[in-house]
Amino acid sequence: MALEMRDRCERCETAALTADGPARICSYECTFCVPCAEQMNGTCPNCGGDLVTRPTRRTAN
Template sequence: MTLEMKNKCERCEKKLKDHLYAYICVYECTFCPDCTKEMKNTCPNCGGELVRRPRRMVRKFV
C-alpha cells in the first residue's frame, strides 16, 4: 500500500507542486501550507494532525 500523492489542496484547490507544498493527516486528506496554517495543523475531516507529506524517493538501479 502506498500514499496517494494528491496534487491539489482539498480546501482551496490550489495545485501542489511536490511534497514540500503538501500536508496530510493519517487518512491522506491533503492541504496546502496556507490552509494548513489557517486550520492550525488540524484536519477538518477527522480532527487529526496535519504533517508535511513525506517525499517519494527515486531509486537508482545500478
C-alpha cells in the first residue's frame, strides 16, 4: 500500500504541500505543513501520535 501524498495541510487548509516539499505526518498519514506541526508541538491532534518528516517520493526514470 502506497503512502497517500496529500496536497493540503489538514489544520490550516491553505498550505500547498508538494510531493517533494516539506510536510509532517503521523502513522495514520494525517498531513500538516511544518508551521502548523510546530504550533502543535509535533503531536497529531487526531490520534495523539508523533508528527514526523514526510518522506519524499522519487519519480520514475
